[in-house]
Amino acid sequence: MTIKNSNIEHFKDTLQAEGLRLTSQRIAILEDILASEEHRECDDILFSLRSNQISVSRATVYRTLEILEKGGFVRKMNIGDGRFRYENKLPKPHHDHMICLECGRIIEFVDQEIEARQVHLTKQHNFKLVRHIHQLFGICEDCQPAAANKGV
Ligand SMILES: [Zn+2]
Numbered sequence: 232m233t234i235k236n237s238n239i240e241h242f243k244d245t246l247q248a249e250g251l252r253l254t255s256q257r258i259a260i261l262e263d264i265l266a267s268e269e270h271r272e273c274d275d276i277l278f279s280l281r282s283n284q285i286s287v288s289r290a291t292v293y294r295t296l297e298i299l300e301k302g303g304f305v306r307k308m309n310i311g312d313g314r315f316r317y318e319n320k321l322p323k324p325h326h327d328h329m330i331c332l333e334c335g336r337i338i339e340f341v342d343q344e345i346e347a348r349q350v351h352l353t354k355q356h357n358f359k360l361v362r363h364i365h366q367l368f369g370i371c372e373d374c375q376p377a378a379a380n381k382g383v
């Protein structure tokens with residue numbers, strides 16, 4: 232896949248601001264992110280890169296993900312289990328997440344009514360809403376039968 236020139240330029244500028252250079256490894260990391268629609272951990276991304284014959288250290292992947300987050304390329308998600316997930320943010324409008332406690336599956340959703348209610352509610356408190364995170368924890372369709380057997 233090819234990355235748009237404007238994205239490369241923006242990536243280069245973001246790296247430069249951190250005193251880092253644009254390398255072929257870092258371009259490969261960005262490519263991998265842009266090619267995925269999943270919410271992946273650093274190690275998943277590392278594994279994907281290595282399975283594409285790209286030799287890169289875990290530290291480089293982690294550091295580059297931090298830069299990509301700063302540049303607005305990825306969203307870093309904390310779902311409270313101590314492991315961060317990263318997702319490609321470029322093509323995606325705002326959305327929230329449902330997270331399965333059994334298998335870790337992540338379902339995306341947008342509800343205009345919830346969005347509108349939040350704006351309304353914050354206005355009532357004279358609070359300028361900048362961003363929000365919704366995470367709904369539960370059990371996905373596939374995991375419900377097994378979970379029911381365990382009495383969850
Ligand atoms: Zn599940």
Ligand SMILES: [Zn+2]
Pocket residue numbers: 270318326327328339
């Ligand atoms: Zn998402």
